[in-house]
Amino acid sequence: DTGVSQNPRHKITKRGQNVTFRCDPISEHNRLYWYRQTLGQGPEFLTYFQNEAQLEKSRLLSDRFSAERPKGSFSTLEIQRTEQGDSAMYLCASSLSGTMKDYEQYFGPGTRLTVT
């Protein structure tokens, strides 16, 4: 399977704990995006990388959130001191850079986070 993969698929954690999610993009894609989706809403942009550079962060990404893509391949999203409001589906997408191509984003299966 050469699609976007994410791990874990589900995570249940207690409030105040730290969690880390991993995303492996489509191999030839140099752009990687993180979105968050809650029930009844569309995905909301969090941050994106081109290769290893983090180029944009949403104001939704509080200082408890950090994302890395150290070698321009896989990426991790860490949430520190989780809160119940962090419960959501965390989606990773990837694309090629280039005219219009960077908009054609392909999503992974997501990581569902539940904070109790």
Added chain:
Amino acid sequence: QKEVEQNSGPLSVPEGAIASLNCTYSDRGSQSFFWYRQYSGKSPELIMFIYSNGDKEDGRFTAQLNKASQYVSLLIRDSQPSDSATYLCAAGRSGYSTLTFGKGTMLLVSP
């Protein structure tokens, strides 16, 4: 606030009918538009994209774009029960690589 608006539905159509899903956007800088299908509990799947005014057809799907009216639509011909899902409309703005999504329209196709 750059917004993409969709009727949440549900839109109910009988099997074999044409389903028409609509989307409006507020940012006139938006240049590219996408339709994603999302089954319950699953992630969004890209099914159509359109960059130019007019129609774009792909199999049973037709995307329509009217930039003057800031309106995008998706037509699904010969609707099947397997088309029952939430359809998300998304817009991309020139110079930015992120997409702004609507809340989605739930489509229910009854046998």
